Amino acid sequence: MVEPSPRALRTPGPMLEFLRGRDVLVAGWGISGRSLIEPLRDIGARPVVTDAGAAALAEAAELGLAVATAPELETTDWSRFALVITSPGWRPDSPVLASAVAEGTPVWGDVEFAWWVDQARIYGPVRKWLVITGTNGKTTTTQMTHAILRAAGIASVACGNIGLPILDALRRNPGPQVLAVELSSFQLHWAPSVRPEAGVVLNVAEDHLDWHGGLDAYAAAKARALFGRVGVVGLDDPVAASLARRSKARRTLGFRIGVPADGELGVVDGKLLDRAFTKAAILAEVGDISPPGPAGVADALAAAALTRAIDVAPQFVREGLIEHKVGPHRAAFVREIDEVAFVDDSKATNPHAARSSILAHQRAVWIAGGQLKGAHIDELVEEVADRLVAAVLIGADAPAFAAALARHAPEVPVIEVIAGDDAGMADQASTNDKADAAMAKAVRTAAEFAGPGDTVLLAPAAASLDMFTDYMHRGRSFAAAVHALEDGDTGRRL
Template sequence: MLEFLRGRDVLVAGWGVSGRSLIEPLRDIGARPVVTDAGAAALAEAAGLGLEIATSVSLETTDWSRFALVITSPGWRPDSPVLAAAVAEGAPVWGDVEFAWWVDQARIYGPVRKWLVVTGTNGKTTTTSMVHAILRAAGIASVACGNIGLPILDALRRNPGPQVLAVELSSFQLHWAPSVRPEAGVVLNVAEDHLDWHGGLDAYAAAKARALFGRIGVVGLDDPVAASLARKSKARRTVGFRIGVPADGELGVVDGKLLDRAFTKAAILAEVGDISPQGPAGVADALAAAALTRAIDVAPQFVREGLLEHRVGPHRSALVREVGGVEFIDDSKATNPHAARSAILAHQQVIWLAGGQLKGAHVDDLIEEVADRLVAAVLIGADAPTIAAALARHAPEVPVVEVDSGDDGPMGDSMPMGGGADKADAIMARAVAVAVGFARGGDTVLLAPAAASLDMFADYTHRGRSFAAAVNALEDGDIGRQS
């Protein structure tokens, strides 16, 4: 399949983590990588490594027939000028995941691996981590890779290599990977996110559904859009999971126990109380991880051991500390309304710290559903006014405070660098102080932004660290003191 690349130029579109991971595999199969990127610094770095570079200007007059293939970073939209020009000139365009799939199928780095693919609007990283923990408990050589941080190509090149890949894939990655046929793949849920990139919910859901093109497809039955994809699944067999009593062919919960009725008549897999993170979202993720691993015949005892071992990662419903009877929870990873919904519903009385870039998503349904749990809302970031307006419509009794930058300066792309980071941290500290003023014993101050972070912070981890730093600076006497 990859012989057509030998001795040919391949254009690597995007010099990020995925772009860097392409270079050695391309060389290993005898191709010549050429790097393009919108950033001058990125091109300079690639050139410094001895790679040929192509600027956007030079590509305007290039003979596209020189390129046997264009491999794009997942974030590049199909209508970006480079990719649109490549398609117009007849050059094939793959994503890095598509390329990794064919590298694996060609046995460039050893026997073909089993891919267990995880996608969904929320819960991808937690579920992927759970899958990896279960595989470790079963003694199966495995690695968590893909959107979770480690490029798949880097995972394939490991020596000794893994037998099974726990692969987190975003909608972007799936869009550019039409050939991937996982041993088992799950769509956890589908809610409004990245609509600006995909152009609408239908296209976004269709990208997610590509996880259901392999041997076993798994869908979250409690999510209406994910459940509807079962009818469109191209997997040889499709099963579902729900937070409730499972029917035949499903996994679910009975009397506080995770139960498998899909891959056996009835097998107890774990106790709900042993799942981390706690709450419905954590249980759903555990059921999904169990389904993927049971699909490759991992025994129930190892599912139980793996889930017992798993602990939630940072910025995912993580308890920062308790102060004066108030819990402070960092769920900075809740970068869309669907994720914020799960975070809020895990608590009874919430001072909600939200805001950032909504990316085309709407918060009205979220606020209408969780209004009775909100003690107050403290809003930051570019789309704070949009969230405030939705709160006024659907929860007018909830106090709302918008914490702005304190001046008229921009809060755009410059924010994460230098003084911008300090400014963002200062805004977060003020937001936490305002939230503390509303809090009483038994309340939860919850950072669940429902929005992306890049208007203010370097990324969601920076936002979470900023929140944690502000919380760790508090004293017990601060609780209940109006700011």
């Protein structure tokens, strides 16, 4: 697998100076690609955009940017490019990146470039980076971290994989002092130089194995969050806990849902307790945490560890956690009908995330399915089988879910809903219309199996792109279908 060039490890001044007056290939005209243009120009480089989509290249060209198509790059003289900066979604074995490396042209990610821009003080004093990664809970932890920093009166911004590119955050005026940076495994793979003030690996479960080539490579990418001053790991997750051995941080510590040992954060008598940065300090009440449940508490402990690592006082940890409210599509309550709760956890895009979601409910009608991305579902189904009232399946890998349910929960009713099979749909309906109609049918079917005290839970355990624009579209589709239900639509199959 192609690795980022070791040239990325030189001092920041020369690393940016060598770009002045040179062409830099921007691989991918997405959000991160767009964020690169002005900083490259600010340091005197000439951005050249490449993308697999003709419309993307046309848009870049309309903005006056030089563009290069894939066929043009096949015959290019790679010495013209001082650097390739790739969007995080580009696989290391993609032809453009592989060709660049073969010709000796270094490849960075946009996060790597942002790190050196910050170290070179292009947009003001160097910021403190608090890095959050993990298979699940990244966004919630990032938002919690940002809330705590705000409560402490620290100028901060949540950025990275959460939506706002780091470079855009750096260019803000006035600029932040601290960055709460959510990073995916893709971003960390291409960012070998990042040394955060504190970084956390929340958990590691099967996800994106097709991109990384296996769980070990995926975990190794996550472990790069532990290369700064303070490294934090989730001790209740065996893989994350094991990454403490790979940590290059000056200090490595952990958090757990149970009673913390010396040097850890944890929970005692319903209180979040810090025994890592002080002898014993109460940080918050479990009841203060949103979202409720073990996953939310774990995220809160992680956010507390990061902020305590930069000396944020316990009172501000508590204030920030009380202020924080769960974002959309993350175990979000939608509505109650006939004493049946409907919960949108569309962000549960892998089995590990769905596990936490299902275990938060005693009885659930589970709406699941999508793209498993190489992950396995059997272990999840076996663990949650006794909580399932029924399962309604959607998406490309619905048959894999059905097979796992047949093996480990044969008594649970299973219904597969296929996009496009709804009798009320027009033949020429758009892809989005078909997805929304399939979700509406899934919600109606799920409601019929639910009785008083049950939860109809969208926790797909899979990615959304086989049917929906993204997980947010999937969640909105679920909520719209729920709001279309009427009293009496539940419990019909009981």
